[in-house]
Amino acid sequence: MKRLSPLFLMLATLICFIYGCTTSAPAPPKRTPGHPKPYKVFGRWYQPLPDSKGFRQRGIASWYGKDFHGKKTSNGEIYNMYAMTAAHKTLPLGTFVRVHNLVNNRRVEVRVNDRGPFVRGRIIDLSYKAANEIGVVGPGTARVEVIALATPATTDGGRPRSYVPVDLYTGNFTYQIGAFVNRENAERLSAKLNEKYRNAHVTVYDRGDQVFYRVRVGKFTTLKQAEAQESVLIRDGYIDLFIVAE
Structure with a gap:
Protein backbone atom coordinates (compact mmCIF):
# COMPACT_ATOMS: atom_id res chain seq x y z
CA MET A 1 0.00 0.00 0.00
CA LYS A 2 1.31 3.44 -0.90
CA ARG A 3 1.68 5.90 1.90
CA LEU A 4 0.17 9.36 1.58
CA SER A 5 2.73 12.12 1.54
CA PRO A 6 2.74 14.66 4.39
CA LEU A 7 2.10 17.46 1.85
CA PHE A 8 -1.03 15.71 0.56
CA LEU A 9 -2.33 15.17 4.08
CA MET A 10 -1.72 18.80 4.95
CA LEU A 11 -3.59 20.03 1.86
CA ALA A 12 -6.49 17.65 2.48
CA THR A 13 -6.79 18.82 6.08
CA LEU A 14 -6.73 22.46 4.98
CA ILE A 15 -9.47 21.89 2.37
CA CYS A 16 -11.68 20.07 4.88
CA PHE A 17 -11.18 22.87 7.39
CA ILE A 18 -12.10 25.60 4.89
CA TYR A 19 -15.22 23.90 3.53
CA GLY A 20 -16.21 22.59 6.92
CA CYS A 21 -16.24 26.08 8.36
CA THR A 22 -18.38 27.45 5.54
CA THR A 23 -21.04 24.75 5.53
CA SER A 24 -21.44 23.55 9.10
CA ALA A 25 -23.32 26.57 10.50
CA PRO A 26 -26.89 25.55 11.39
CA ALA A 27 -29.76 27.19 9.52
CA PRO A 28 -31.88 29.60 11.56
CA PRO A 29 -35.08 28.07 12.90
CA LYS A 30 -38.09 28.59 10.66
CA ARG A 31 -41.00 30.68 11.89
CA THR A 32 -44.19 28.69 12.45
CA PRO A 33 -46.68 29.91 9.80
CA GLY A 34 -49.79 31.49 11.20
CA HIS A 35 -48.69 31.56 14.84
CA PRO A 36 -51.09 34.11 16.35
CA LYS A 37 -48.64 36.40 18.10
CA PRO A 38 -49.25 40.16 18.14
CA TYR A 39 -47.43 42.03 15.38
CA LYS A 40 -46.75 45.69 14.65
CA VAL A 41 -47.14 47.47 11.30
CA PHE A 42 -46.77 51.23 10.77
CA GLY A 43 -46.68 51.80 14.53
CA ARG A 44 -49.89 49.90 15.25
CA TRP A 45 -50.22 46.56 17.04
CA TYR A 46 -52.51 43.81 15.76
CA GLN A 47 -53.64 40.75 17.75
CA PRO A 48 -54.61 37.80 15.52
CA LEU A 49 -57.76 36.03 16.64
CA PRO A 50 -57.37 32.62 18.29
CA ASP A 51 -60.22 31.24 16.15
CA SER A 52 -62.69 32.37 13.48
CA LYS A 53 -65.91 30.95 14.89
CA GLY A 54 -68.85 33.25 14.25
CA PHE A 55 -66.71 35.89 12.53
CA ARG A 56 -68.63 38.42 10.42
CA GLN A 57 -67.37 41.85 9.35
CA ARG A 58 -68.42 44.62 6.97
CA GLY A 59 -66.14 47.18 5.41
CA ILE A 60 -64.08 48.00 2.34
CA ALA A 61 -62.30 45.34 0.29
CA SER A 62 -59.37 46.03 -2.03
CA TRP A 63 -57.08 43.78 -4.06
CA TYR A 64 -53.39 43.24 -4.80
CA VAL A 97 -64.20 33.05 4.21
CA ARG A 98 -67.04 34.11 1.94
CA VAL A 99 -66.73 37.65 0.60
CA HIS A 100 -70.04 39.21 -0.46
CA ASN A 101 -69.88 42.33 -2.65
CA LEU A 102 -72.74 44.41 -1.24
CA VAL A 103 -72.83 46.59 -4.36
CA ASN A 104 -73.44 43.94 -7.05
CA ASN A 105 -74.44 40.99 -4.82
CA ARG A 106 -71.65 38.74 -6.14
CA ARG A 107 -69.87 36.31 -3.80
CA VAL A 108 -66.59 34.43 -3.70
CA GLU A 109 -64.91 32.01 -1.29
CA VAL A 110 -61.22 32.47 -0.50
CA ARG A 111 -58.57 31.22 1.91
CA VAL A 112 -56.72 33.70 4.11
CA ASN A 113 -52.96 33.20 3.70
CA ASP A 114 -51.58 36.71 4.19
CA ARG A 115 -51.76 39.76 6.45
CA GLY A 116 -53.19 43.15 5.46
CA PRO A 117 -54.48 45.49 4.18
CA PHE A 118 -52.84 48.09 6.39
CA VAL A 119 -54.91 50.97 5.09
CA ARG A 120 -57.43 52.60 7.41
CA GLY A 121 -60.98 51.51 6.71
CA ARG A 122 -60.10 48.47 4.60
CA ILE A 123 -60.80 45.03 6.02
CA ILE A 124 -59.62 42.53 3.38
CA ASP A 125 -57.24 42.38 0.41
CA LEU A 126 -58.30 39.95 -2.31
CA SER A 127 -56.10 38.25 -4.86
CA TYR A 128 -56.56 39.49 -8.43
CA LYS A 129 -58.60 36.44 -9.37
CA ALA A 130 -60.91 36.66 -6.37
CA ALA A 131 -61.39 40.40 -6.85
CA ASN A 132 -62.18 39.90 -10.52
CA GLU A 133 -64.82 37.28 -9.65
CA ILE A 134 -66.87 39.79 -7.67
CA GLY A 135 -66.16 42.93 -9.69
CA VAL A 136 -63.61 44.68 -7.47
CA VAL A 137 -60.73 44.93 -9.96
CA GLY A 138 -62.26 47.77 -11.99
CA PRO A 139 -63.23 50.17 -9.20
CA GLY A 140 -60.34 49.03 -6.99
CA THR A 141 -62.43 48.83 -3.84
CA ALA A 142 -65.95 47.79 -2.85
CA ARG A 143 -68.05 47.54 0.28
CA VAL A 144 -68.25 43.89 1.28
CA GLU A 145 -69.28 41.52 4.03
CA VAL A 146 -66.75 38.90 5.14
CA ILE A 147 -68.12 35.74 6.78
CA ALA A 148 -65.93 32.98 8.21
CA LEU A 149 -66.95 29.66 6.71
CA ALA A 150 -64.53 27.51 8.58
CA THR A 151 -61.66 27.09 10.94
CA PRO A 152 -58.37 25.93 9.41
CA ALA A 153 -57.96 22.17 9.05
CA THR A 154 -54.39 21.00 8.50
CA THR A 155 -52.42 17.92 7.61
CA ASP A 156 -49.82 16.52 10.00
CA GLY A 157 -47.31 18.79 8.29
CA GLY A 158 -49.31 21.87 9.21
CA ARG A 159 -50.38 22.73 5.66
CA PRO A 160 -53.99 23.67 4.91
CA ARG A 161 -55.93 20.61 3.78
CA SER A 162 -59.64 21.36 3.90
CA TYR A 163 -62.08 23.25 6.05
CA VAL A 164 -64.46 22.40 8.85
CA PRO A 165 -67.82 24.18 8.38
CA VAL A 166 -68.97 26.45 11.17
CA ASP A 167 -72.62 27.12 12.00
CA LEU A 168 -72.96 30.91 11.71
CA TYR A 169 -76.58 31.36 12.67
CA THR A 170 -77.06 29.76 16.10
CA GLY A 171 -76.86 31.41 19.50
CA ASN A 172 -77.09 35.06 20.48
CA PHE A 173 -75.30 37.79 18.53
CA THR A 174 -72.82 40.21 20.03
CA TYR A 175 -69.93 42.42 18.93
CA GLN A 176 -66.32 41.59 19.66
CA ILE A 177 -64.33 44.79 20.15
CA GLY A 178 -60.93 43.36 21.02
CA ALA A 179 -58.93 40.43 22.41
CA PHE A 180 -56.16 40.71 25.01
CA VAL A 181 -53.64 38.47 26.72
CA ASN A 182 -53.73 40.81 29.73
CA ARG A 183 -56.97 40.55 31.71
CA GLU A 184 -56.65 44.04 33.21
CA ASN A 185 -56.60 45.61 29.75
CA ALA A 186 -59.71 43.66 28.78
CA GLU A 187 -61.56 44.64 31.97
CA ARG A 188 -60.58 48.29 31.48
CA LEU A 189 -62.04 48.36 27.95
CA SER A 190 -65.17 46.53 29.13
CA ALA A 191 -65.74 49.11 31.87
CA LYS A 192 -65.34 51.93 29.36
CA LEU A 193 -67.88 50.34 27.03
CA ASN A 194 -70.35 49.88 29.89
CA GLU A 195 -70.35 53.63 30.45
CA LYS A 196 -72.22 54.07 27.17
CA TYR A 197 -73.46 50.68 25.99
CA ARG A 198 -75.23 47.73 27.55
CA ASN A 199 -73.95 44.26 28.22
CA ALA A 200 -70.22 44.84 27.78
CA HIS A 201 -68.45 41.77 29.09
CA VAL A 202 -65.23 39.77 28.99
CA THR A 203 -65.13 36.14 27.86
CA VAL A 204 -62.15 33.87 28.49
CA TYR A 205 -60.75 31.66 25.76
CA ASP A 206 -58.07 29.09 26.63
CA ARG A 207 -56.31 27.97 23.47
CA GLY A 208 -54.10 25.56 25.38
CA ASP A 209 -50.83 27.46 25.11
CA GLN A 210 -52.32 30.92 25.66
CA VAL A 211 -55.35 32.44 27.39
CA PHE A 212 -57.20 35.29 25.64
CA TYR A 213 -59.64 37.75 27.20
CA ARG A 214 -62.17 38.81 24.57
CA VAL A 215 -64.11 42.03 25.06
CA ARG A 216 -67.65 41.91 23.73
CA VAL A 217 -70.60 44.27 23.89
CA GLY A 218 -74.32 43.94 23.27
CA LYS A 219 -76.72 41.03 23.22
CA PHE A 220 -79.02 40.71 20.23
CA THR A 221 -81.56 38.05 19.37
CA THR A 222 -81.32 38.61 15.60
CA LEU A 223 -78.51 39.48 13.21
CA LYS A 224 -80.54 42.45 11.94
CA GLN A 225 -80.61 43.98 15.43
CA ALA A 226 -76.86 43.56 15.75
CA GLU A 227 -76.12 45.15 12.38
CA ALA A 228 -78.23 48.18 13.32
CA GLN A 229 -75.73 48.96 16.09
CA GLU A 230 -72.65 48.74 13.86
CA SER A 231 -72.58 52.35 12.64
CA VAL A 232 -72.83 53.66 16.23
CA LEU A 233 -69.83 51.64 17.39
CA ILE A 234 -67.76 52.57 14.34
CA ARG A 235 -68.58 56.24 14.84
CA ASP A 236 -67.20 55.96 18.37
CA GLY A 237 -63.90 54.64 17.01
CA TYR A 238 -64.30 50.87 17.26
CA ILE A 239 -63.47 50.22 13.62
CA ASP A 240 -62.08 46.69 13.99
CA LEU A 241 -65.23 45.25 15.53
CA PHE A 242 -67.08 42.23 14.19
CA ILE A 243 -70.21 40.25 14.98
CA VAL A 244 -70.01 36.84 16.61
CA ALA A 245 -72.63 34.26 17.53
CA GLU A 246 -72.19 33.21 21.16
Whole structure:
Protein backbone atom coordinates (compact mmCIF):
# COMPACT_ATOMS: atom_id res chain seq x y z
CA MET A 1 0.00 0.00 0.00
CA LYS A 2 1.31 3.44 -0.90
CA ARG A 3 1.68 5.90 1.90
CA LEU A 4 0.17 9.36 1.58
CA SER A 5 2.73 12.12 1.54
CA PRO A 6 2.74 14.66 4.39
CA LEU A 7 2.10 17.46 1.85
CA PHE A 8 -1.03 15.71 0.56
CA LEU A 9 -2.33 15.17 4.08
CA MET A 10 -1.72 18.80 4.95
CA LEU A 11 -3.59 20.03 1.86
CA ALA A 12 -6.49 17.65 2.48
CA THR A 13 -6.79 18.82 6.08
CA LEU A 14 -6.73 22.46 4.98
CA ILE A 15 -9.47 21.89 2.37
CA CYS A 16 -11.68 20.07 4.88
CA PHE A 17 -11.18 22.87 7.39
CA ILE A 18 -12.10 25.60 4.89
CA TYR A 19 -15.22 23.90 3.53
CA GLY A 20 -16.21 22.59 6.92
CA CYS A 21 -16.24 26.08 8.36
CA THR A 22 -18.38 27.45 5.54
CA THR A 23 -21.04 24.75 5.53
CA SER A 24 -21.44 23.55 9.10
CA ALA A 25 -23.32 26.57 10.50
CA PRO A 26 -26.89 25.55 11.39
CA ALA A 27 -29.76 27.19 9.52
CA PRO A 28 -31.88 29.60 11.56
CA PRO A 29 -35.08 28.07 12.90
CA LYS A 30 -38.09 28.59 10.66
CA ARG A 31 -41.00 30.68 11.89
CA THR A 32 -44.19 28.69 12.45
CA PRO A 33 -46.68 29.91 9.80
CA GLY A 34 -49.79 31.49 11.20
CA HIS A 35 -48.69 31.56 14.84
CA PRO A 36 -51.09 34.11 16.35
CA LYS A 37 -48.64 36.40 18.10
CA PRO A 38 -49.25 40.16 18.14
CA TYR A 39 -47.43 42.03 15.38
CA LYS A 40 -46.75 45.69 14.65
CA VAL A 41 -47.14 47.47 11.30
CA PHE A 42 -46.77 51.23 10.77
CA GLY A 43 -46.68 51.80 14.53
CA ARG A 44 -49.89 49.90 15.25
CA TRP A 45 -50.22 46.56 17.04
CA TYR A 46 -52.51 43.81 15.76
CA GLN A 47 -53.64 40.75 17.75
CA PRO A 48 -54.61 37.80 15.52
CA LEU A 49 -57.76 36.03 16.64
CA PRO A 50 -57.37 32.62 18.29
CA ASP A 51 -60.22 31.24 16.15
CA SER A 52 -62.69 32.37 13.48
CA LYS A 53 -65.91 30.95 14.89
CA GLY A 54 -68.85 33.25 14.25
CA PHE A 55 -66.71 35.89 12.53
CA ARG A 56 -68.63 38.42 10.42
CA GLN A 57 -67.37 41.85 9.35
CA ARG A 58 -68.42 44.62 6.97
CA GLY A 59 -66.14 47.18 5.41
CA ILE A 60 -64.08 48.00 2.34
CA ALA A 61 -62.30 45.34 0.29
CA SER A 62 -59.37 46.03 -2.03
CA TRP A 63 -57.08 43.78 -4.06
CA TYR A 64 -53.39 43.24 -4.80
CA GLY A 65 -51.79 41.83 -7.91
CA LYS A 66 -48.61 41.75 -9.97
CA ASP A 67 -46.46 43.86 -7.64
CA PHE A 68 -46.71 41.05 -5.08
CA HIS A 69 -46.98 38.07 -7.46
CA GLY A 70 -44.29 35.50 -6.65
CA LYS A 71 -43.43 37.00 -3.25
CA LYS A 72 -43.88 35.29 0.11
CA THR A 73 -47.11 35.65 2.03
CA SER A 74 -47.39 35.76 5.82
CA ASN A 75 -47.83 31.99 6.13
CA GLY A 76 -44.76 31.25 4.00
CA GLU A 77 -46.58 30.44 0.77
CA ILE A 78 -45.75 32.15 -2.52
CA TYR A 79 -48.40 34.67 -3.49
CA ASN A 80 -50.22 33.72 -6.67
CA MET A 81 -52.47 36.48 -7.99
CA TYR A 82 -54.45 33.84 -9.92
CA ALA A 83 -55.28 31.77 -6.82
CA MET A 84 -58.37 32.24 -4.64
CA THR A 85 -56.72 33.77 -1.59
CA ALA A 86 -56.89 36.90 0.54
CA ALA A 87 -55.12 38.92 3.21
CA HIS A 88 -56.73 39.82 6.54
CA LYS A 89 -55.24 41.55 9.56
CA THR A 90 -56.51 39.28 12.34
CA LEU A 91 -58.25 36.13 11.07
CA PRO A 92 -56.28 32.92 11.65
CA LEU A 93 -54.19 32.09 8.59
CA GLY A 94 -55.82 29.23 6.71
CA THR A 95 -59.38 30.36 7.46
CA PHE A 96 -61.88 30.07 4.60
CA VAL A 97 -64.20 33.05 4.21
CA ARG A 98 -67.04 34.11 1.94
CA VAL A 99 -66.73 37.65 0.60
CA HIS A 100 -70.04 39.21 -0.46
CA ASN A 101 -69.88 42.33 -2.65
CA LEU A 102 -72.74 44.41 -1.24
CA VAL A 103 -72.83 46.59 -4.36
CA ASN A 104 -73.44 43.94 -7.05
CA ASN A 105 -74.44 40.99 -4.82
CA ARG A 106 -71.65 38.74 -6.14
CA ARG A 107 -69.87 36.31 -3.80
CA VAL A 108 -66.59 34.43 -3.70
CA GLU A 109 -64.91 32.01 -1.29
CA VAL A 110 -61.22 32.47 -0.50
CA ARG A 111 -58.57 31.22 1.91
CA VAL A 112 -56.72 33.70 4.11
CA ASN A 113 -52.96 33.20 3.70
CA ASP A 114 -51.58 36.71 4.19
CA ARG A 115 -51.76 39.76 6.45
CA GLY A 116 -53.19 43.15 5.46
CA PRO A 117 -54.48 45.49 4.18
CA PHE A 118 -52.84 48.09 6.39
CA VAL A 119 -54.91 50.97 5.09
CA ARG A 120 -57.43 52.60 7.41
CA GLY A 121 -60.98 51.51 6.71
CA ARG A 122 -60.10 48.47 4.60
CA ILE A 123 -60.80 45.03 6.02
CA ILE A 124 -59.62 42.53 3.38
CA ASP A 125 -57.24 42.38 0.41
CA LEU A 126 -58.30 39.95 -2.31
CA SER A 127 -56.10 38.25 -4.86
CA TYR A 128 -56.56 39.49 -8.43
CA LYS A 129 -58.60 36.44 -9.37
CA ALA A 130 -60.91 36.66 -6.37
CA ALA A 131 -61.39 40.40 -6.85
CA ASN A 132 -62.18 39.90 -10.52
CA GLU A 133 -64.82 37.28 -9.65
CA ILE A 134 -66.87 39.79 -7.67
CA GLY A 135 -66.16 42.93 -9.69
CA VAL A 136 -63.61 44.68 -7.47
CA VAL A 137 -60.73 44.93 -9.96
CA GLY A 138 -62.26 47.77 -11.99
CA PRO A 139 -63.23 50.17 -9.20
CA GLY A 140 -60.34 49.03 -6.99
CA THR A 141 -62.43 48.83 -3.84
CA ALA A 142 -65.95 47.79 -2.85
CA ARG A 143 -68.05 47.54 0.28
CA VAL A 144 -68.25 43.89 1.28
CA GLU A 145 -69.28 41.52 4.03
CA VAL A 146 -66.75 38.90 5.14
CA ILE A 147 -68.12 35.74 6.78
CA ALA A 148 -65.93 32.98 8.21
CA LEU A 149 -66.95 29.66 6.71
CA ALA A 150 -64.53 27.51 8.58
CA THR A 151 -61.66 27.09 10.94
CA PRO A 152 -58.37 25.93 9.41
CA ALA A 153 -57.96 22.17 9.05
CA THR A 154 -54.39 21.00 8.50
CA THR A 155 -52.42 17.92 7.61
CA ASP A 156 -49.82 16.52 10.00
CA GLY A 157 -47.31 18.79 8.29
CA GLY A 158 -49.31 21.87 9.21
CA ARG A 159 -50.38 22.73 5.66
CA PRO A 160 -53.99 23.67 4.91
CA ARG A 161 -55.93 20.61 3.78
CA SER A 162 -59.64 21.36 3.90
CA TYR A 163 -62.08 23.25 6.05
CA VAL A 164 -64.46 22.40 8.85
CA PRO A 165 -67.82 24.18 8.38
CA VAL A 166 -68.97 26.45 11.17
CA ASP A 167 -72.62 27.12 12.00
CA LEU A 168 -72.96 30.91 11.71
CA TYR A 169 -76.58 31.36 12.67
CA THR A 170 -77.06 29.76 16.10
CA GLY A 171 -76.86 31.41 19.50
CA ASN A 172 -77.09 35.06 20.48
CA PHE A 173 -75.30 37.79 18.53
CA THR A 174 -72.82 40.21 20.03
CA TYR A 175 -69.93 42.42 18.93
CA GLN A 176 -66.32 41.59 19.66
CA ILE A 177 -64.33 44.79 20.15
CA GLY A 178 -60.93 43.36 21.02
CA ALA A 179 -58.93 40.43 22.41
CA PHE A 180 -56.16 40.71 25.01
CA VAL A 181 -53.64 38.47 26.72
CA ASN A 182 -53.73 40.81 29.73
CA ARG A 183 -56.97 40.55 31.71
CA GLU A 184 -56.65 44.04 33.21
CA ASN A 185 -56.60 45.61 29.75
CA ALA A 186 -59.71 43.66 28.78
CA GLU A 187 -61.56 44.64 31.97
CA ARG A 188 -60.58 48.29 31.48
CA LEU A 189 -62.04 48.36 27.95
CA SER A 190 -65.17 46.53 29.13
CA ALA A 191 -65.74 49.11 31.87
CA LYS A 192 -65.34 51.93 29.36
CA LEU A 193 -67.88 50.34 27.03
CA ASN A 194 -70.35 49.88 29.89
CA GLU A 195 -70.35 53.63 30.45
CA LYS A 196 -72.22 54.07 27.17
CA TYR A 197 -73.46 50.68 25.99
CA ARG A 198 -75.23 47.73 27.55
CA ASN A 199 -73.95 44.26 28.22
CA ALA A 200 -70.22 44.84 27.78
CA HIS A 201 -68.45 41.77 29.09
CA VAL A 202 -65.23 39.77 28.99
CA THR A 203 -65.13 36.14 27.86
CA VAL A 204 -62.15 33.87 28.49
CA TYR A 205 -60.75 31.66 25.76
CA ASP A 206 -58.07 29.09 26.63
CA ARG A 207 -56.31 27.97 23.47
CA GLY A 208 -54.10 25.56 25.38
CA ASP A 209 -50.83 27.46 25.11
CA GLN A 210 -52.32 30.92 25.66
CA VAL A 211 -55.35 32.44 27.39
CA PHE A 212 -57.20 35.29 25.64
CA TYR A 213 -59.64 37.75 27.20
CA ARG A 214 -62.17 38.81 24.57
CA VAL A 215 -64.11 42.03 25.06
CA ARG A 216 -67.65 41.91 23.73
CA VAL A 217 -70.60 44.27 23.89
CA GLY A 218 -74.32 43.94 23.27
CA LYS A 219 -76.72 41.03 23.22
CA PHE A 220 -79.02 40.71 20.23
CA THR A 221 -81.56 38.05 19.37
CA THR A 222 -81.32 38.61 15.60
CA LEU A 223 -78.51 39.48 13.21
CA LYS A 224 -80.54 42.45 11.94
CA GLN A 225 -80.61 43.98 15.43
CA ALA A 226 -76.86 43.56 15.75
CA GLU A 227 -76.12 45.15 12.38
CA ALA A 228 -78.23 48.18 13.32
CA GLN A 229 -75.73 48.96 16.09
CA GLU A 230 -72.65 48.74 13.86
CA SER A 231 -72.58 52.35 12.64
CA VAL A 232 -72.83 53.66 16.23
CA LEU A 233 -69.83 51.64 17.39
CA ILE A 234 -67.76 52.57 14.34
CA ARG A 235 -68.58 56.24 14.84
CA ASP A 236 -67.20 55.96 18.37
CA GLY A 237 -63.90 54.64 17.01
CA TYR A 238 -64.30 50.87 17.26
CA ILE A 239 -63.47 50.22 13.62
CA ASP A 240 -62.08 46.69 13.99
CA LEU A 241 -65.23 45.25 15.53
CA PHE A 242 -67.08 42.23 14.19
CA ILE A 243 -70.21 40.25 14.98
CA VAL A 244 -70.01 36.84 16.61
CA ALA A 245 -72.63 34.26 17.53
CA GLU A 246 -72.19 33.21 21.16
